[in-house]
Amino acid sequence: MKEISTKLDETSPDYKVKFTPASIEFDDYGKLKEETDEIYKRYNGYVVVPENLKGDKAIAADLNKKAKALKAAKSTVRKQALKPLDEFNEQMDALIDEITDVSGQIHQGLKDYREQGIKLRHEANIKHIDKMAEKFGLTHEDIAYDAKWDNKSNNWKKIEENINQLLEKAAQERDFKNEKITLITEAAEKEQILPDSYINLIDDLTISEILARIKNDGKRQRELSLKKDEPIKQQVKGNSVIDTTTGEVVGETKVAYLKITGSDEQMKKLVEFIKSQGLKVEPIER
Numbered sequence: 001m002k003e004i005s006t007k008l009d010e011t012s013p014d015y016k017v018k019f020t021p022a023s024i025e026f027d028d029y030g031k032l033k034e035e036t037d038e039i040y041k042r043y044n045g046y047v048v049v050p051e052n053l054k055g056d057k058a059i060a061a062d063l064n065k066k067a068k069a070l071k072a073a074k075s076t077v078r079k080q081a082l083k084p085l086d087e088f089n090e091q092m093d094a095l096i097d098e099i100t101d102v103s104g105q106i107h108q109g110l111k112d113y114r115e116q117g118i119k120l121r122h123e124a125n126i127k128h129i130d131k132m133a134e135k136f137g138l139t140h141e142d143i144a145y146d147a148k149w150d151n152k153s154n155n156w157k158k159i160e161e162n163i164n165q166l167l168e169k170a171a172q173e174r175d176f177k178n179e180k181i182t183l184i185t186e187a188a189e190k191e192q193i194l195p196d197s198y199i200n201l202i203d204d205l206t207i208s209e210i211l212a213r214i215k216n217d218g219k220r221q222r223e224l225s226l227k228k229d230e231p232i233k234q235q236v237k238g239n240s241v242i243d244t245t246t247g248e249v250v251g252e253t254k255v256a257y258l259k260i261t262g263s264d265e266q267m268k269k270l271v272e273f274i275k276s277q278g279l280k281v282e283p284i285e286r
Helices: 029-043 050-136 157-188 209-227 262-277
Strands: 001-007 017-020 234-237 241-242 251-252
Touching: 029 050, 050 157, 157 209
Parallel strands: none
Antiparallel strands: 001 017, 234 241, 241 251
């Protein structure tokens, strides 16, 4: 019989556990080994021949039966020998589960407390940063927030210096961007085009590239407008369309029948437009 003692902590009493190492008496081991040795010698190197397949199958089945009997005896003895250990493990596991359960509850409470502390510090930091950002016309959202600022042990003097630098940089970037927007807006208004699509290019192109694009687009738009307003220099003669500048035939006439409803003034303007385009109009009997 052996004995060990355990305690939960320095203030806890010793709890003794007595146990006897597994002892198995196998008096007939020698006789059983003699029998298995004899079987081994008899069949070691045994050659199966076609003439005795039925007998060989019976030998194999008998050997399997013997091995199965040995395995069953081994399992039974092992199970009985380990039974006290299994019972002891169950008892100890139950005790351990109780301690770890309440320990887990307390650890979760500590975690919740830490997270709540971080949340409260974060909210206070946000308000403080917003206060610092007022003189720049900014908020905390205009700078990248560092999660380390929420730590309990922080040197806020150094953190404030860092935040102030970030706010100054953000304000400079905002002012620079606003200057670009002003230049783009003025250039777009001069060219009589909307500035929005060019403002969206600020992060991708230089201001010089954007202004050059506005100027080119304005020029192209004016050219298209002039071309649109320029009267068509064509005339209809018979079934042919004649270029009045060169006198060349540039195509054949097409006929379209339309029913147009409008006021006298609208009809007058429509006739003027049709004539300006070199189109031929003929009345149709109804």
